Amino acid sequence: MQKPDAIVFFDLDGTLLNSQVEVLPSSIMAINKLHQNNIVAVLSTGRTADEVSGIMQKTSIDSIVGMNGQSVIYKGKKIYSNDIPLSVIKRMIDFSASKGIPLAFYSDYIRRVSAHDRATEQLYQCLHQTMPDIDSELYKKVAIQMLLLFCQNGEDQYPDHFPELQFIRNNPYCVDVFNRDGSKGNGITQLLSKLKFTDVPTYAFGDGFNDLEMFATVDHPIAMKNSVEPLKALAEFITDDNDHDGITKGLQKVGLI
CATH class of the missing domain: 3.30.1240.10 (Hypothetical Protein, Haloacid Dehalogenase-like Hydrolase; Chain: A; domain 2)
Structure with missing residues (x-):
């Protein structure tokens, strides 16, 4: 399996999705540039793979840390599941x-x-x-x-x-x-460990409370301007909000596109 040069995890609601629950055209273009640069884009969301299938198709993203880290699918293959008894x-x-x-x-x-x-x-x-x-x-x-x-x-x-x-x-x-042991952070840790990507630089964009563990796990956490304050406190920097090209501006600032 080819090792990526970096991995970027994107929360959805309030982050990759704007106020109209849509992906901005600028964000789609930015993600396409990530693909071209051998950088893997991964959705990291409370939603299921089924719920976001349309978004994954529109953005050409085929990997997801779903249900707040309870399920991890990498390039279409299930690699981790945290089932409730x-x-x-x-x-x-x-x-x-x-x-x-x-x-x-x-x-x-x-x-x-x-x-x-x-x-x-x-x-x-x-x-x-x-x-x-x-x-x-x-x-x-x-x-x-x-x-x-x-x-x-x-x-x-x-x-x-x-x-x-x-x-x-x-x-x-x-x-x-x-x-209780589940979180986006745990899902990301499982992905990196199982794929032997622990030395790959990791980035994350988020805005909410369920992104706290994700921010504590990745190398470079980036908060949206519309984020909750505790998340902003963990961020490496704060990009623009989800309605004003925050994803593209953030990726440009860290030099990934």
């Missing part, structure tokens, strides 16, 4: 049902929800996505790497009951749930 999922279903909080079940290419209601509608409308079908028993058929809690508050009651999991709110409508 079946017993834990069953406990989560029972506990959430008692609280009236719907769930979603996520694997790389299949997503299902426990109910269709206002709580689930709000999230998928926000993401500009079609709501998944209902199937509360998906976990019995395929390995699940991430769950979603559809709630605008109330997640603080979960950690004491599920110490083996971590809970990260990425938007007003849901909370991402995955194994």
